[in-house]
Amino acid sequence: MMRALTLVADRDLAVADLPPPPPPGAGEVQVRIAAVALNHIDVWGYRGMAFVKRKLPIVVGAEASGTIEAVGDDVTRFKPGQKVVMYGALTCGHCKACQEGRDNLCENVGGLIGFHVDGFARELMNIAERLVIPVPDGVELRDAACAPIAFSTVQHMLFDNAKLQPGETVLVHAGGSGIGTVAIMMAKAIGCTVITTVGDDSKIEGVRKLGADHVINYRKDRFEHETRKITKKKGVDVVFEHVGADTFNGSLLSLKRGGRLVTCGSTSGPSTTLNLMQLFQQQYKIFGSFGATMQNIAESLDKMAAGMRPVIDTEVPLDDVGAALKRMESRQVFGKIIVRF
Numbered sequence: 001m002m003r004a005l006t007l008v009a010d011r012d013l014a015v016a017d018l019p020p021p022p023p024p025g026a027g028e029v030q031v032r033i034a035a036v037a038l039n040h041i042d043v044w045g046y047r048g049m050a051f052v053k054r055k056l057p058i059v060v061g062a063e064a065s066g067t068i069e070a071v072g073d074d075v076t077r078f079k080p081g082q083k084v085v086m087y088g089a090l091t092c093g094h095c096k097a098c099q100e101g102r103d104n105l106c107e108n109v110g111g112l113i114g115f116h117v118d119g120f121a122r123e124l125m126n127i128a129e130r131l132v133i134p135v136p137d138g139v140e141l142r143d144a145a146c147a148p149i150a151f152s153t154v155q156h157m158l159f160d161n162a163k164l165q166p167g168e169t170v171l172v173h174a175g176g177s178g179i180g181t182v183a184i185m186m187a188k189a190i191g192c193t194v195i196t197t198v199g200d201d202s203k204i205e206g207v208r209k210l211g212a213d214h215v216i217n218y219r220k221d222r223f224e225h226e227t228r229k230i231t232k233k234k235g236v237d238v239v240f241e242h243v244g245a246d247t248f249n250g251s252l253l254s255l256k257r258g259g260r261l262v263t264c265g266s267t268s269g270p271s272t273t274l275n276l277m278q279l280f281q282q283q284y285k286i287f288g289s290f291g292a293t294m295q296n297i298a299e300s301l302d303k304m305a306a307g308m309r310p311v312i313d314t315e316v317p318l319d320d321v322g323a324a325l326k327r328m329e330s331r332q333v334f335g336k337i338i339v340r341f
């Protein structure tokens with residue numbers, strides 16, 4: 001038997017003993033999971049979402065790293081012992097979007113791993129070779145576990161969607177969150193000016209260490225006012241949004257004319273109102289961003305190999321994941337939580 005972490009009901013996780021997978025089939029590899037990184041999508045999954053079609057219990061875990069345990073017939077890209085990470089959705093590999101490398105726009109996606117279908121929080125799993133990405137030498141598996149979602153989501157948002165340029169000014173919301181920490185590092189790495197928000201003064205030093213030029217405690221000051229002050233009323237080129245209802249309109253007010261807002265989340269709530277006159281008169285560009293491409297994961301791993309390491313809040317055993325998700329919900333986290341096997 002092998003250990004796995006399963007969601008048995010809303011807000012109820014249990015460590016289970018499951019039968020190990022059979023030998024990998026043709027075109028498949030078997031991966032021994034080393035580390036699972038937690039994301040806000042795990043919080044959504046844990047809370048339960050009525051519109052999500054899934055059967056419980058489900059194995060949780062949406063991004064992970066591991067080593068190749070065995071390979072199926074005709075697998076040539078991987079060999080046992082190799083370090084890898086896995087793509088987070090069961091894309092088809094055949095549709096136009098998949099063929100063009102826009103994997104996160106797959107027309108026949110079979111579900112998000114760890115959300116709709118069984119996830120990575122288990123000792124062994126079989127997965128299509130096509131969904132596996134090699135980890136470069138010099139990148140630890142603990143860090144690599146943050147590539148498929150945290151790093152690559154930010155890579156996709158900032159560079160594929162918002163087309164962030166060196167020298168631009170970017171407002172990063174929740175700079176102490178998993179993706180916030182990554183956004184600060186990636187923007188600073190190309191020479192941007194970074195304004196970021198935190199909800200607690202204890203996080204100020206941490207985001208400064210990552211390179212943030214200006215830090216706003218959004219519980220004490222209106223971030224949109226502070227941002228306009230910092231930019232001498234011009235506004236920023238890009239806003240990195242993932243907070244949603246609480247911040248969205250303030251984010252638009254923080255943009256310069258023609259500025260770009262890119263969003264991948266709505267942790268404070270999914271609905272807001274929009275002033276359409278402001279939208280077109282100010283010529284804002286708003287990008288919805290979800291997931292990433294295979295290419296983004298490779299780019300993320302290359303950045304890690306070059307020295308951009310994820311900020312790790314804590315490493316927890318399987319039994320403590322429920323408590324870790326509650327801590328994420330209450331925003332008492334700085335960086336990423338890693339589940340070790």
Ligand SMILES: [Zn+2]
Nearest residue numbers: 092095098106
């Ligand atoms: Zn597809």
